[in-house]
Amino acid sequence: MLTPTATDRISRWTPAIFACALGNFALAQALVAAGVRWxxxxxxxxxxLAVVHLxxxxxxxxxxxxALFQFVPVVTNSPLLSQRLSLGTLxxxxxxxxxxxxxxFLLGSPLAALLPAGGSxxxxxxxxxxxxxxxxxxxxxxxxxxxxxxxxxxxxxFLTVSLGLAFALALxxxxxxxxxxxxxxxxVADHALAGLxxxxxxTAIGVSYELLPMFMLAPHERGAWGHxxxxxxxxGFAAALLGGFESIKLFGQAAIGLAILLYLIDIARLYRDRxxxxxxxxxQAAIGAFISLGIGLALALAAALxxxxxxxxxxxxxxxxxxWLSGLGLSQLxxxxxxxxxxxxxxxxxxxxxxxxxxxxxxxxxxxxxxxAYFAAIAVGAAAAWxxxxxxxxxxxxxSLVATALLAREYRRAWRGHYxxxxxxxxxxxxxxxxxxx
Amino acid sequence: MTMLAPLTLDVRDELRxxxxxxxxxxxxxxxxxxxxxxxxxxxFEPIPLYHVLGxxxxxxxxxxxxxxxxxxLFTPGQASASETPKRQPDANRTEPVAHTDWPTPxxxxxxxxxxxxxxxxxxxxxxxxxxxxxxxxxxxxxxxVFLYPELEARGxxxxxxxxxxxxxxxxxxxxx
Numbered sequence: 001m002l003t004p005t006a007t008d009r010i011s012r013w014t015p016a017i018f019a020c021a022l023g024n025f026a027l028a029q030a031l032v033a034a035g036v037r038w039x040x041x042x043x044x045x046x047x048x049l050a051v052v053h054l055x056x057x058x059x060x061x062x063x064x065x066x067a068l069f070q071f072v073p074v075v076t077n078s079p080l081l082s083q084r085l086s087l088g089t090l091x092x093x094x095x096x097x098x099x100x101x102x103x104x105f106l107l108g109s110p111l112a113a114l115l116p117a118g119g120s121x122x123x124x125x126x127x128x129x130x131x132x133x134x135x136x137x138x139x140x141x142x143x144x145x146x147x148x149x150x151x152x153x154x155x156x157x158f159l160t161v162s163l164g165l166a167f168a169l170a171l172x173x174x175x176x177x178x179x180x181x182x183x184x185x186x187x188v189a190d191h192a193l194a195g196l197x198x199x200x201x202x203t204a205i206g207v208s209y210e211l212l213p214m215f216m217l218a219p220h221e222r223g224a225w226g227h228x229x230x231x232x233x234x235x236g237f238a239a240a241l242l243g244g245f246e247s248i249k250l251f252g253q254a255a256i257g258l259a260i261l262l263y264l265i266d267i268a269r270l271y272r273d274r275x276x277x278x279x280x281x282x283x284q285a286a287i288g289a290f291i292s293l294g295i296g297l298a299l300a301l302a303a304a305l306x307x308x309x310x311x312x313x314x315x316x317x318x319x320x321x322x323x324w325l326s327g328l329g330l331s332q333l334x335x336x337x338x339x340x341x342x343x344x345x346x347x348x349x350x351x352x353x354x355x356x357x358x359x360x361x362x363x364x365x366x367x368x369x370x371x372x373a374y375f376a377a378i379a380v381g382a383a384a385a386w387x388x389x390x391x392x393x394x395x396x397x398x399x400s401l402v403a404t405a406l407l408a409r410e411y412r413r414a415w416r417g418h419y420x421x422x423x424x425x426x427x428x429x430x431x432x433x434x435x436x437x438x
Numbered sequence: 439m440t441m442l443a444p445l446t447l448d449v450r451d452e453l454r455x456x457x458x459x460x461x462x463x464x465x466x467x468x469x470x471x472x473x474x475x476x477x478x479x480x481x482f483e484p485i486p487l488y489h490v491l492g493x494x495x496x497x498x499x500x501x502x503x504x505x506x507x508x509x510x511l512f513t514p515g516q517a518s519a520s521e522t523p524k525r526q527p528d529a530n531r532t533e534p535v536a537h538t539d540w541p542t543p544x545x546x547x548x549x550x551x552x553x554x555x556x557x558x559x560x561x562x563x564x565x566x567x568x569x570x571x572x573x574x575x576x577x578x579x580x581x582x583v584f585l586y587p588e589l590e591a592r593g594x595x596x597x598x599x600x601x602x603x604x605x606x607x608x609x610x611x612x613x614x
Contacts (some may be wrong), residue, residue: 010584010587074580074583215553276455276553342555351563351566356463
């Protein structure tokens with residue numbers, strides 16, 4: 001038997017990372033609502049690129065790292081390499097992203113060098129994050145299914161940011177453009193596939209396979225289905241990204257699509273087989289994210305069959321980023337934040353007196369309307385993006401911005417114990433988290 | 439002594455919703471008149487509760503009325519009848535309970551099938567009922583990583599191992 005060490009499984013910077021990520025999400029939405037054009041892969045204006053990277057790096061990548069810093073030590077039963085390294089990831093990504101966003105807006109001027117400079121800082125922050133997670137992952141044998149997805153996601157993250165840095169150089173340094181140009185011909189599609197499909201989606205799948213069964217009391221072992229999802233996805237990404245011929249790439253894309261389909265069926269099984277009849281709001285809201293992923297899959301299929309990627313790209317990008325990834329993130333934060341707050345605030349009092357339940361830190365009734373508004377806005381936005389109705393898309397994103405702000409308020413209330421009934425205990429000294437207590 | 443009518447507490451709905459009714463039960467116990475019994479309706483035999491209330495001087499009589507229908511009558515002043523709760527049979531147990539120099543566990547909590555953080559709440563609540571040096575055994579589905587800082591803060595010692603069936607077996611000794 002082992003004697004576990006006490007405090008090294010809590011990720012101290014995770015709440016602060018979540019707060020920064022939400023700020024970036026709000027900023028990106030505000031920029032679109034204020035008029036920056038939403039566009040697809042074929043139409044990459046500089047302000048649009050700034051918004052897309054605020055979303056992908058500033059929001060989803062930070063959100064994923066914040067979650068993984070807490071999640072991987074739990075799954076592997078092994079601590080992060082260093083808590084301080086988590087702060088390094090947050091600082092380098094935030095600072096680098098600010099440089100990148102400015103660089104995009106200043107493309108064509110000498111200050112455009114901010115783009116590769118900021119991109120380099122982002123890559124450093126991401127490498128620090130990968131290293132921080134690689135240590136506990138390397139110690140764990142055998143690897144659970146969720147950890148395999150996370151490792152695959154991290155590998156594809158590395159590929160994504162390497163390609164991204166090459167783009168940043170090609171866009172701003174003429175010599176680099178000449179050298180890298182041929183290599184980057186197909187690069188935008190690979191960059192997007194490895195980032196959206198690989199890093200984000202594989203990681204989200206891995207985390208969902210752990211979090212959903214935990215709070216719905218559903219079977220945790222996914223058996224052959226889970227392995228089929230993983231194997232098909234890995235085969236797909238290898239063929240789609242490394243396959244030298246168009247036919248191999250197409251085969252790979254089809255395999256990725258099949259893996260996502262298998263995953264969605266497995267998630268339906270997971271909801272069906274749950275032992276807990278009543279589903280908490282965070283997992284009700286997650287259904288909106290899964291439907292978005294299904295719609296994204298259908299859009300990708302339609303695009304592939306009709307050679308209409310240009311037509312489908314804006315709505316596909318929107319539904320994957322806002323519906324699937326942001327939707328899943330916002331919904332799971334509605335459980336993760338109250339849980340961490342409950343631990344920080346009431347852990348010391350457990351067994352020694354009345355303590356509110358985790359559910360008492362939230363008000364599901366008021367948050368339910370916000371989630372409904374968010375996903376309604378996503379549905380309208382996806383349709384508007386498909387039909388090319390820019391004002392409607394802008395309006396939908398304005399609504400999703402308001403919904404995000406209202407959810408952020410609910411997270412903050414949960415964190416501060418706003419809904420906890422009296423007696424409202426004083427904050428416990430020595431909170432394990434680096435975020436101001438009220 | 440005249441027998442007071444028992445106070446009835448039905449926690450079946452809360453349990454079916456996945457809730458943790460122990461705080462409500464303890465609250466109800468606190469509201470009892472002197473000598474008043476508590477009639478508890480649950481979905482399973484609440485063996486750990488026998489121990490918790492046994493320490494408060496309650497004896498118990500359990501009856502099963504059907505699948506997932508239990509009625510337990512806790513009566514004050516009969517502690518001796520319930521001081522040693524019967525351990526739940528556990529088909530998965532492959533080893534003797536105590537293979538360390540620690541005393542034999544006073545109580546075993548089977549926390550499988552409970553939603554986090556209920557296992558942690560149960561463990562800490564039960565731990566607070568133990569005397570210094572006494573040991574609690576718990577079987578958890580997951581490694582309770584958030585429990586360890588709380589145990590350390592309370593001066594409790596812990597040993598943990600993962601069993602072949604994937605569950606985690608914890609031995610927790612209350613500090614002085």
